[in-house]
Amino acid sequence: KHPFLLTLPARAPQDLNAIPHVRLGALKPETLVHIVVRVSHASTFTAWRGEVSGSSKTGGVQKAMLTVVQGDSQQGEVVLWGAAMAWLPQIQRNRDAVWEFKVLLVKEDLASGRLELHSTPWGSCEPLLPGDDKARQFCKRTHxxxxxxxxxxxxxxxxxxxxxxxxxLTKISTKxxxxxxxxxxxxxxxxxxxxxxxxxxxxxxxxxxxxxxxxxxxDITFAGCGRCVSKLSTDANGIYRPCYPCLPYTGVRRYYxxxxxxxxxxxxxxxxxxxxxxxxxxxxxxxxxxxxxxxxxxxxxxxxxxxxxxxxxxxxxxxxxxxxxxxxxxxxxxxxxxxxxxxxxxxxxxx
Ligand SMILES: [Zn+2]
The missing domain is CATH 2.40.50.140 (Nucleic acid-binding proteins)
Structure with a gap:
């Protein structure tokens, strides 16, 4: 019925029993992941239903945006919605905890091009004990x-x-x-x-x-290398030149x-x-x-x-x-x- 679909490469389905724990710096779009992070900031906002289901209805859906960090200072954003909103009070009460979020979906935000992690109905969120191996592996403080x-x-x-x-100062992470x-x-x-x-x-x-x-x-922002924050210049076509020390990484991020x-x-x-x-x-x-x-x-x-x-x-x-x-x-x-x-x-x- 839709022959053009046959030309698409077959996507390897992800085994739900083998979802990896990942670093925030190594996310791939449209994959399911577990992460171990600290939550540095949380805010709620209302999204229109149309954004969620594709249909336009009145009324908004309450969502939460968490800014999360790992020990290597990589930041990420986790969007909670639906049943996952129930995690929020516990997260807000335990600001210093290390959290394990399970079964999040990595999605590319179309506006900013950044990768966000979205809660899924199969997900969970648990605080880890301070001595936990995963907490140590992902969230031991860099400093x-x-x-x-x-x-x-x-x-x-x-x-x-x-x-x-x-x-x-060049060795921020050393002693x-x-x-x-x-x-x-x-x-x-x-x-x-x-x-x-x-x-x-x-x-x-x-x-x-x-x-x-x-x-x-x-004018209080600039476009910089997503890894080292260096300001990026543009070429004659207005395309950002890569940050050579950080190649092959070519992410661009807006900074204050x-x-x-x-x-x-x-x-x-x-x-x-x-x-x-x-x-x-x-x-x-x-x-x-x-x-x-x-x-x-x-x-x-x-x-x-x-x-x-x-x-x-x-x-x-x-x-x-x-x-x-x-x-x-x-x-x-x-x-x-x-x-x-x-x-x-x-x-x-x-x-
Ligand atoms: Zn760089």
Missing amino acids: PERDTVSFEIDLQTLLSQKYTGEDD RTSDVQLKCQITGFQFQSNPSQDVSPLINSDTPLEGILDVVSG RPALLMVKEGISKVCIQVPPILVQKILQNIPPEKLSKSVAPSSDRRFVHVVADALHCLLSVQSTVTLTVHSHFLCDENSVPIVQDFLLLDIDTQV
């Missing part, structure tokens, strides 16, 4: 040394001692014994610009929400531009560089490609508003945040700093 040996210091001492951490934890207030935020761009205005506690919305509605964070503790103030992934964390983990999209199909509110609110709140609340920072001083012979650099490694905004 265990950093977690245990970064030490808390106040900003004034850091500046007066001109403390420089062990300097090997780093010398990062510092600061507890300070955030007083300003500014997207960094390159010479071809207009300077993005500094946002502080005096900036009205409309002003912040103006900034985040502007790096930013500067102005912080103070007492009378001491410094300016800290924020890499793109942490800009996203500060902006409530909203992926940059979503900024122009509506929060819900019937809503005028777009994710860019959520991002503006997040920044407004961060700067106006003036609460204390915990920052893990790599500091670097270069001094002249009179030990006057010529260079002082601070790079944000992590931020904990929960008060």
